[in-house]
Amino acid sequence: MAGEGPIVAGVHPVVEALRTRPDAAEALLYTRPPGRGPMRRIAALAKRARVPMRRVDRSTLDAMAGTPGHQGVVLRLKPGAAALPAVTDPLDLVASAQEAARDPLLLLLDRVQDPRNLGAIVRSAYYLGADGVVVPRDRAAAMSEAAVKASAGTAFHLPVVTVTNLGRSLDRLREAGLWLAAADPEGAEAADQVDLTGPLALVVGGEGSGIRPGIRQRCDLLVRIPMGGRPGSLNAAVAASILLWEVRRQRRAVDG
Known part of the structure; x- marks a missing residue:
């Protein structure tokens, strides 16, 4: 109303x-x-x-x-209220992590269009230690009521930043010292065989279309999730969760 x-x-x-x-x-x-x-x-x-x-x-x-x-x-x-974290620049997420003396970990989503997938990704990102999620403004799910519900409330704790140009955001994150890694079923590097412990921006593509070529080309490496069975791709939420877990595993091993 x-x-x-x-x-x-x-x-x-x-x-x-x-x-x-x-x-x-x-x-x-x-x-x-x-x-x-x-x-x-x-x-x-x-x-x-x-x-x-x-x-x-x-x-x-x-x-x-x-x-x-x-x-x-x-x-x-209340009218005009914003219950979700108000962050508008991915570099603010980087700065917050650095102020806390830890390597930044950002998750960027390229055209994930299902709000329930977005919510599930936010939930995994929160529990697996990401500093925030970055999504494009166009042709992508926003933090709607359905996405907030699918996040099981974690959207009230983890910033989700909407940007007008995902490619430009990647360029700025690289300039800030982050390594850019894209999830790709055909990636040259297996996620458990490459160092993911430093400042990192993970990129995961949307349902069906995956990561756009222009976004993929900006990344420093393409990582695949080792899988058994027949070749194929995973749901975006599942892929994001597995990669975030691998980052967490590696970082915990380094920290002891």
Whole structure:
């Protein structure tokens, strides 16, 4: 509705929104009594933040969330509120990592168009130590309500930066000292046989089309995920998770 704020739907996203940005919450709407299960915790967080709560029927939540997959709870934010981390420049992610005395690790997505894939990637990136995710503005999924829900609330903690030109962003990251590695099923280097421990930007392509040639050509190396069975490519979220895990494995081995 006009004049109303953004919607956060689903148990985990609502919990994280209330934990990280209680000041942005305007109203909590639910279908089940808050006396038991996950709703008990959600109700406690809402009461602590003095967020009004109201029980409604499922059809009302379906309409608000735009999907029946809201798990019986929706948080409406205040108009103009931004519950997600506000970062607009990938170099800010690099600077934050350097200030924390660690090598930056960024994940760049080239035209990943499924919001559920984007959300799953953000979830893996958060738990596997990435400093942020970078996505192009055009022909790519944005951090919509569906993506936030698929992230299981991690989108409230990990910055997702939208850029107008992914290629230019790669150039700037190289100038900042990052090594650029692209996931490629035909890559010359196996991910577990190449050094991924330094400042790094990983690039993963979208569903079906993969990484565009102009983006691939900018990268310092093309890495493949060693696989058994018949040749093929992995889902973008799966590929991103495996590569992030390999980076984490190598870094932990170096750090002891």
